[in-house]
Amino acid sequence: MSDEKNSGNTFNINAVPSCIDEPVKAVLNPGANQIGTLFGDLLAMATSKIHFSAEKMRLQQAHDLEEFKKSLSDKLNAKPAECLVEPRMQVVGPAVENAKFCMDEPQIRKMFQNLLANSADIRYQSQVHPSFSAMIAQMSPLDAENLELFKGGRTLPIARYKYTLENDGERAAFTNCFLKNPKMIHATDIDLQATSLSSLERQGLIEIRYDCWLLDEKLYDVFIKNELRDILESELLQMKACEAKINDRKVQSLDFDKGIVRLTPLGKTFVSVCFDI
Template identity: 30%
Template sequence: MGILPKFIDNAASKPAQAVGDTLTDLWNLGIGNHVSLWSKKQELRHKHNFEDYVYKVQNKTQDIPEEFLKEPELNIIGPAIEASKFYIDSEQLREMFANLISSTIDSRKFSKAHPSFVEIIKQLSPLDASILVNFKQSNQFPAIRVDASNVEGNYVVIQQHILDFNEDKVKYKAYASSISNLQRVGLLAVDYSVRYGELEYYDYISSHPVLEEANKMLIELRDIDPKFTKLDFKKGICTKTPLCEDFIEICL
């Protein structure tokens, strides 16, 4: 392990040794040790997750009727297997990788299994994955952006991507960040130039925790520029993309 002399020196500080342990585990993982991922303290947990991952893959592949079995697409299954070992500590993500791997040998699904799905899964958080579950049953949801507006028609965005399916509305900023990430990877699109059905679909904003922060920011803006006089709620739609439809069918 000559590549990590800074961290394996017995005289190194405890934080440095801890970093060394983690880097060593990752290095060993890359050359075949697929059980110890982060450190010895996490070995049992990781081993359990690894075994659960193997079980999921076995079950999903064995459930495919023989007449639908096909040779896997190497450009998908190879990167999927290689990448998945770093993400199996998340139940949602290992489920996605297991679904993706099984789809590559299923003639009913493989045409929708895009090579980009490997990279997309790698860039999702567990919260991102949980948000996508909502789009299994619906193509779109109402979305709200909160602006502070002045008398001249100018505005400052206070918070955007406020959706009603948030399980914990207090964490609306985390949800908004996840929506932004899902936009970035091409799974969701948010448009504030169109509206979702009737105005009543946006009534959830009237009791939303974001209002407290928005009113505080409006007061701060007014102290700087008295022309800022009100909050506006821009009503829009959050929609899943065609790529998302395939991703959900294959990976969720």
């Protein structure tokens, strides 16, 4: 075996528990079918821990598992044979364990499939980080949908609404208004979008900045008129009518700060590994 195999970058076959010893040994000289069999064995062990009370749910789980294995096998078979290598257990072990909870979410399931398939591809193996599995497990389908918008390294506009006050003061009205997802444009959707982007930022996959903005000012026109702004304008009128004061200063108008949102270096690597490019 090469020096790389002994460097700690891959798992020690002698340290693998006996319950998965044989499936793991099968990939010492891996091919697509052999690697697919390993993932199938690990998935079977992981999902066997779940016991559903309803037969319908058990059947659905079995169906979803087979679909997962079939799609994963297709991805492996589509790769050049010379690019297939032994996957690292530090990556695939947690991935198959976490994947069992996400079989009914197509976007999340697909990300796990890409992570597993690319963990066995020498072209991607150095980019596959052990934390990726936990990141996917913490994502909602909306998070995955939003993250995919940044494929290709796109930098997208974002806005932060604020109320201006007397004496040049200001107060936050709404932070992280993101309108680039065409499925999420209503006021209640925009609130969910802000939560989604905050979660992606917390994971270190995107960065949100308001100290710079895109040069094309037309990209920010969407923040001038939308459902959320209408609601904030209505609230402004109510505050004025009641002569509401913030720190003894009256609210004067509604404005917004321009910003940008883009992938971090970690986010770029994550997207290249876990999404279809």
